Amino acid sequence: MKKMFTLFLAIFLVVGILAACSEQKSSSNEEKEGEPSEPVTIKVHTYGTNDVYKWEKTVSAFKKKHPDINVEIVELSEKNDSQEALKKIDLGAASGEEMDVIMFPFIDALAQRAQLGMVEELDKYIQADGINMEKEYKFDLKVNDHYYAMPGKFNLMYVLLNKDRLDAAGLEVPKEWTWDEFQEYAKKLTGDGYYGTYFHGPFQFAWQQYMSLNLITQESNAGFLKVDGSSNMNDPLYKKSLELRVKMEKEDKSAVPYSQMISQKLNYRDQFFTQASSMIVTGSWLLSELGGSDRFPVEFNIAVAPMPKNNPTDEFSYNPTGGDLLGIYANSKHKDASYKFIKWYSTEGQFEQAAFLPSWTKASDAEIESLIDQIFSESANPDKLDRETLLHTIKSTKSAKISQPVPYINEINAALTVEFEKLILDQQDVDTTVANSKKIVQDIIDKNK
Known part of the structure; x- marks a missing residue:
């Protein structure tokens, strides 16, 4: 299944890109060195909707700086669903659709398409501008030691909590906590008609962080591969991550069942903002929605907590940070x-x-604090967010060290998703899942040496 998925995407994109290349070579580029000779329109393909990404005012501000460049925003998902958008981008590339700027949700998605020749290398642009990418941005953007994108927003993971339910249960907003404490909170925040928490993944070969929560919240080697690119499946935190998911769903009954998530195609926004779940592990990509959005007016108080730690003695809360990546088609x-x-x-x-x-x-x-205040001043219910808990979470979170993306990471993600589904759908136990995962990842690495 995983091989067919990767092969299909590769053939699909390469055929489309090669077909488009002949058209590109036959027509001269409308831009010369320096400013374009006449106004041009660029198309920005994104999963971000206007109510969340404020595209109208963003494009208007850009237009004031660059009156000779028009920007057309192409929204690819009504739900801000990055996976839905990526499918449409791949279809567009294969069919020769005109695209200019493409937004990617995480570096693995960028790396896969860069490997297939779908994304322009930016090294020459960056060097010409004298930009030191490592110093100017908060996370590493390199793919095979080259740059193919520049970042938009910065994402760190955290936990959103329904503060009204915390208060009713007599629970404090955690300033620091462990995964054991997270599980206890989830049990106490489960009630009639709602769950303590919801895990949005893995789903459709993405959102793997939800099957590796203990693994990604350590200081280094926070992923399926170590920083040096070797397999990380021997790390005991991988097994603990799987055990956490099984215990919370099967024993505690405090987490939304995975089978329900995939059969009903649930979304984390719906789960939290409709109060179907009392807390969710998510990230700062939801920042602008915490005061309410057109789709989800906020009707309860919200608090923010750092990601749980594996060890209470850890100085910081760690997780792999990232963000939107904007590349050129x-x-x-x-x-x-x-x-x-x-x-x-x-x-x-x-x-x-x-x-x-x-x-x-x-x-x-x-400036960041001022920006946060500005974001919430424009929302319908800015008083619903506990601002101090958000600021504390931002300041107490540090980036975990991860490996550079490899071209075959999606093959690993897909294979491990299959193994996780066997586990969570009661087709195999944790030990079998771990053993299979070790072999699968090592085989994929060996095959790609």
Whole structure:
């Protein structure tokens, strides 16, 4: 299954890209060195909807700086669903659809498509501008030691809690806690008609962090591969991650059943904002929605807690950080204009958008706090968020060290998802799942040496 998935995507994209190449070569690029000779329109393909990403005001601010570049936002999902959007992007590439800027939700998705030649390498642009990517942005963007994107928002993972239910249960908002304590909270926050928590994944070969929660919340080697690229399946925290999911769903009955998630195609926004679940492990990509959105007006109080620790003595809360990645489609006819947009968007554009935490390191703590206040001042119910718990979580979270993405990471993700589903759907036990996972990951690494 995993091999068919990877092979299908590779053939699908390569055929489309090669077909589009002949058209690109036959037409001269509309842009010369420097400014375009006449206004051009670039298409930005994104999973972000206007109510969450504030595209209208963002594009308006960019237009003031670059009046010769029009930006058309192509929204690919009404639910801000990145997986739905990626499928449509792949279909667009295969069919020769015009695209300029593509937004990716995480670096693995970017790496896979960069490997297939779908995304333009940006090294020449970055070097010409003298940008030090490692110093100017909060997370590593390299794919095989090259840059194919610039970041938008900065994502760190945290836990959102229904504070009204916390108060009713006599529970404090955790400033630091362990996974054992998280499980206890979930049991106490489960009630008639609602669960203590909901895990959004793994789902459709993505959202693997939800099957590796203990593994990703350590300081280093926070993933299926170690920092050096070797297998990390021997780490006992992988087994603990699986045991956590099984215990909470099967024994405690405090987590939404996985079978229900996949059969009903549940979404984490719906689960939390409709109060079907009392808390969710999610991330700062939801920041602009915590004061309410058009789709989900907030009718309860919300608190934020750091990701749980594996050891109570750990100094910080760790998790793999990342964010939106904006790349240029390899067959774009407006690459210079597209680069100008993603460069602007990754820096001052984040403040104009005022919807998320920026990845740009030149933003000071004071500017970030001011940005947060601005974000919530524009929401319908800014008083519903416990601002101090959010600020504490941001300050107490550190980036975990992970490996650079490899071209075959999606094959690993797909294979481990299959093993997890066998476990959670009662087809095999934890020990068998771990043993199979070790063999599968090592076989994939060996095959790709």
